[in-house]
Amino acid sequence: MTQHNNQPAEATAADTAPETGATPDQTIDAAVAQLEADKTDLKDKLLRSLAEMENLRRRTEKEVADARAYAVTAFARDMLSVSDNIRRALEAIPAEQRTSEGPLKGFVDGIELTERELLKTLARHGVKEIAPAGEKFDPNMHQAMFEVPDASVPNGTVVQVVQTGFSIGERVLRPALVGVSKGGVKAAPVLDNDTPII
Numbered sequence: 001m002t003q004h005n006n007q008p009a010e011a012t013a014a015d016t017a018p019e020t021g022a023t024p025d026q027t028i029d030a031a032v033a034q035l036e037a038d039k040t041d042l043k044d045k046l047l048r049s050l051a052e053m054e055n056l057r058r059r060t061e062k063e064v065a066d067a068r069a070y071a072v073t074a075f076a077r078d079m080l081s082v083s084d085n086i087r088r089a090l091e092a093i094p095a096e097q098r099t100s101e102g103p104l105k106g107f108v109d110g111i112e113l114t115e116r117e118l119l120k121t122l123a124r125h126g127v128k129e130i131a132p133a134g135e136k137f138d139p140n141m142h143q144a145m146f147e148v149p150d151a152s153v154p155n156g157t158v159v160q161v162v163q164t165g166f167s168i169g170e171r172v173l174r175p176a177l178v179g180v181s182k183g184g185v186k187a188a189p190v191l192d193n194d195t196p197i198i
Contacts, residue, residue, distance in 0.1 A: 069126060069168070069169045070171065072127075072168070073168055076125065076127045076173060077173055079118070080166055080173065083115065083119065083122075084163065086111060087164075089111055090108070090111055090112065093108055126168050126169055127166055127167070128166065128168075129164055129166060130164065130165030130167055130175070131161060132165070132176050132178060133158055133159075133160070133161050134157065136154075136157060136158070137158055137178070137180045141165060141172055142176045143177050143178065144179075144180045145178060145179060146179050146180075147179070147180055147181070147182035148179045148180065148181055149181075149182050149183045150181045150182070150183065151183055153181045154181070155182060155183065157181045158178045158179070158180060158181075159178075159180065160178060161177070161178055162177040162178060162179065163176065164176055165177070
């Protein structure tokens with residue numbers, strides 16, 4: 001009885017396998033074909049998993065880069081009102097008092113220095129001014145507040161900046177509020193090398 005329990009597993013499996021009438025070569029060929037199919041399936045799953053992991057890595061890198069670039073967006077947007085108020089304070093002082101020597105001169109110089117320092121600090125963190133005077137109106141970067149009849153400049157040109165805009169990276173933080181020319185010569189279309197001339 002002890003000998004019967006110690007028989008190799010193959011012999012036991014062969015004895016209990018149902019008789020299918022297949023020769024050992026056919027059984028081996030079927031097993032090899034099944035193993036090849038399993039190998040192909042596993043290889044496909046592995047390649048798909050590797051591709052998914054690579055896509056996840058790229059997506060994560062992009063999200064991290066965006067988070068770094070745009071992390072200060074809310075703070076920068078809040079600081080724009082400070083910049084606007086400093087500019088309004090400077091514009092409220094009459095021009096002749098700004099340039100004349102006297103007690104107001106030091107005050108004006110201090111406000112101008114503060115404004116320059118604020119704009120320099122914003123620029124250091126990726127916030128750039130949008131000053132579009134003389135440029136073609138771009139609805140992605142500018143917000144038209146009014147039209148100015150001016151035949152001396154092409155139609156659709158920014159002729160007045162009411163409020164400077166700001167961008168951070170490729171995104172607009174605040175569009176520039178502008179006045180746009182109306183009635184002038186139509187602006188020539190900008191052609192690139194791929195645009196056919198008809």
